[in-house]
């Protein structure tokens with residue numbers, strides 16, 4: 545059997561070329577279903593076509609490049625969109641690694657009896673339309689109802705955005721037939737410090753955390769900032785401030801649980817008016833459902849206490865819930881062996897970020913993920929990754945594909 549050799553140089557070069565699309569300095573802005581995302585798809589499509597793929601877009605705007613015939617394929621890849629002013633590697637490096645795995649397999653003249661498909665998922669970040677994991681949700685039948693009518697901040701709907709990209713405007717048509725995907729493997733940067741601390745280039749993801757998104761509305765009483773005595777106020781923002789601190793306390797009290805308030809708005813929002821209403825977001829994540837449930841219960845109880853003391857009325861609405869997803873045990877074992885073949889003794893790691901891999905796994909497709917060591921956090925221009933680590937991931941991915949397609 546020919547030795548598989550992935551090239552760090554080629555990976556570095558391709559990652560740099562992708563990073564120029566939507567770039568401002570070292571920051572990358574490539575929102576889902578935009579012209580920038582499409583330019584990234586077009587660049588990857590050229591690489592795939594040069595390697596002999598049949599390349600197409602599905603009706604959700606996902607990019608697919610198929611090697612081999614029509615049967616059930618092994619699907620590999622990640623996403624090509626970014627957050628606003630994001631980094632160069634989140635998503636993009638996973639797609640580059642998938643392309644490199646194919647290139648290495650072609651160079652090694654590996655005999656693949658089954659088809660392989662490289663995917664660039666559209667709009668994973670969900671920044672523009674508020675639907676995270678959009679492209680893979682469409683492919684695996686997990687889109688919310690009436691999704692095509694969701695609009696961005698300018699009022700452009702998903703249907704219109706798809707039509708602007710030359711598609712028909714119905715992302716549900718992207719649904720992949722059951723049984724048409726044999727397995728899915730996603731390489732992705734870790735986006736956290738754990739691999740760097742362990743001095744390991746790669747990890748095999750065991751579980752992807754569950755996520756609960758809630759919207760909290762605190763209603764108090766709008767009043768004059770000069771004439772309303774302190775004891776007679778029902779200040780919605782001060783009540784909300786207590787609740788924001790309660791999110792931190794409730795998440796800190798549970799193992800591996802994280803809670804974030806990232807958005808807050810105050811009405812009417814004037815310096816001489818006691819706030820009448822305050823709305824904020826909660827993002828809760830944990831590798832165990834019971835910790836998410838318990839944190840939500842603690843926050844609801846905390847809100848009742850604040851309302852009693854302050855005369856406010858608080859509602860906590862659950863906006864979205866993604867279940868804790870354990871990745872397929874056989875795929876994890878396969879990826880550990882494959883990382884070993886690439887010279888890496890890869891530890892298991894829980895993913896604190898959501899990933900497209902959730903959707904195929906929940907749809908019954910055996911799914912695995914390889915994490916690559918990264919530095920400087922993520923969703924930020926400081927994010928970085930070493931092409932040599934990515935080359936190890938590409939070698940491991942190629943080994944896994946060879947085994948699955950033998």
Ligand SMILES: [Zn+2]
Pocket residue numbers: 623634635668732
């Ligand atoms: Zn990502």
